[in-house]
Amino acid sequence: MDVRTFEAALPELLDGIGQLVRTESPSADLAAVARSADVAARLGTALLGAAPERIALDGVTHLRWRLGDGPRRVLLLGHHDTVWPLGSLAARPFSVEGGVLRGPGCFDMKAGVVMAFHAVAALGDPAGVSILITGDEELGSPSSRALIEDEARGCAAALVLEASADGGALKTERKxxxxxxxxxxxxxxxxxxxxxxxxxxxxxxxxxxxxxxxxxxxxxxxxxxxxxxxxxxxxxxxxxxxxxxxxxxxxxxxxxxxxxxxxxxxxxxxxxxxxxxxxxxxxPPLDADASRDLFARAAGVADGLGLGPLRGVAVGGASDGNFTAGVGTPTLDGLGAVGGGAHADHEHVEVAELPRRTALVATLVHQLLFGEPPLKQSAPTSRTAPSRPRTP
Incomplete structure (x- = not known):
């Protein structure tokens, strides 16, 4: 498994991202989120050979794949809702030009969803992998928090396919x-x-x-x-x-x-x-202890694939990775698309990085499942009740 595998799959990657981006999914529009879940389910089923479990909580549609049993379980986590209202595509249509992919929600984080499907499909034997794609992350995950925490408990690792930080850096700490x-x-x-x-x-x-x-x-x-x-x-x-x-x-x-x-x-x-x-x-905060060992492994994988040195950074924004770290599961975030402009008019993804990043995720998952002993779990953060006000 190397970068060339995903370079050959790049047209399919781009097509899948395009389908998902063209299906607008503002978090508060439950019907739109359900339509987006339909597209994500179809894309994932075609690549993984298995249909997801559709989980509706408070009217929000979430998708979960549990792909067989193995000695360890690794969770890939993402979301398919966006901050963009219906009609945003009219002014910001999906496009791929000059090596740059654009469209509302492409960077945060529909590209990461499609990357997760391709990474797991390339494993051959995905036994032990869970993929959870939620539909209300941009609201603070009011309906999916317990689902995320329950799925993460007992996993050897949680890999969050949220978009990278500047320059492709991984997110090793979140406030x-x-x-x-x-x-x-x-x-x-x-x-x-x-x-x-x-x-x-x-x-x-x-x-x-x-x-x-x-x-x-x-x-x-x-x-x-x-x-x-x-x-x-x-x-x-x-x-x-x-x-x-x-x-x-x-x-x-x-x-x-x-x-x-x-x-x-x-x-x-x-x-x-x-x-x-x-x-x-x-x-809860995602602190450095939750990501340290996983980042070191990812850096080793990147070196082995010839992807150059990885950087890890602390960021102020939060994600569902805060929840997985909060229950004591080793968590690494920012493994998704490289680009920029989340929530902004210049939102974009660097096309050349899609195969490289997907190869990193696939190889890291394979290593966690089959290559090395499980990571040491950290102490869970005291659980606090989710609040009703919505996160931007």
């Missing part, structure tokens, strides 16, 4: 994520006639935003960012309600707990107002 919604409750009054009889939820929300913003810690790598803000009803009414969302990113569980505790102790500033905090930790 944990917490998501909150802070509600300020006041009392309405006429802003011109009787403003003194009101309790201004807009002002209360402003006080709380300043308090929340101060919870970040740059030295610890913790960011606490108020994002979407709404308040009031009309320009001549003292606002009775206000609310804002908060995005928290942390490097370790200690910081995640510290910020969560501080959020729970928010108190109103204005007399007569009330503050309510919803949400909480969404994804």
């Amino acid at each position: 944990g994520v917490s998501l909150y919604e802070v509600l300020a409750h006041g009392r309405a009054a006429h802003a011109g006639l009787e403003p003194h009889l009101g309790v201004n939820a807009t002002v209360e929300a402003a006080h709380q935003i300043l308090t929340v913003s101060a919870l970040g810690d740059g030295a610890a790598g913790t960011t606490v960012t108020p994002t979407v803000l709404t308040a009031g009803t009309t320009t001549n009414t003292v606002a009775a309600q206000g609310r804002f969302a908060v995005d928290v990113r942390v490097r370790d569980a200690v910081e995640q707990a510290r910020v969560d505790g501080a959020m729970r102790t928010l108190r109103p500033v204005l007399d007569g107002s009330r503050v309510e905090v919803r949400g909480g930790p969404n994804r």
Whole structure:
């Protein structure tokens, strides 16, 4: 198994990616996600010789292949939902020109889904491989979290086919994520006639935003960012309600707990107002211990394939790999497409890297299944309930 195997399969790889990209799948549109699952299931079935189990949770369609039993199990993990609304293809059509593939969701992460199918199909005997393709990752995986965690438990490794970092680097650390919604409750009054009889939820929300913003810690790598803000009803009414969302990113569980505790102790500033905090930790951190041994193996595989030195980087964004690492499964992320522009108009994939990257994944899976003893599992992260606010 080498790069030439996948260079020969490049037309099929591109065709499969094109089919999936042309099937738009914004996370919140359950019918669109179901259509995308149909396409992914068809592509995977043709390559793997087995149909997936379709798992519908809260109306979201997920796909799972368990390809026989072996002495070890390796999980390949990805998602087929995107952030792009229906109609995005009209302005950003799928294309392959000048060695660059474009289209909404191509980099994050439909190319990675098709790469996973080709990598496993090339094994010959895929006994022990699980492939899980979820449909709500871009929302924070509210319906699929337990499915992901249960599938990862007991696996020798979880390989996440999310897009690479800059220059093709693998993602060896990811920050944990917490998501909150802070509600300020006041009392309405006429802003011109009787403003003194009101309790201004807009002002209360402003006080709380300043308090929340101060919870970040740059030295610890913790960011606490108020994002979407709404308040009031009309320009001549003292606002009775206000609310804002908060995005928290942390490097370790200690910081995640510290910020969560501080959020729970928010108190109103204005007399007569009330503050309510919803949400909480969404994804635990993926720390370096979870990926260290797997990255070393992947680097060795890359050297053997002549792919040059691999780089590993820490990133602020989270993925479903945070969940697999959180239950103690060795996890390596960013094994998918090389390119850039996730969630942006310039989203793209470097075509020449598709065979190289797919060869890396296939060889790494083969080695994990048959070549070396299982990796040492790390201690699971304390499980925290998924929060309702959605991750961007």
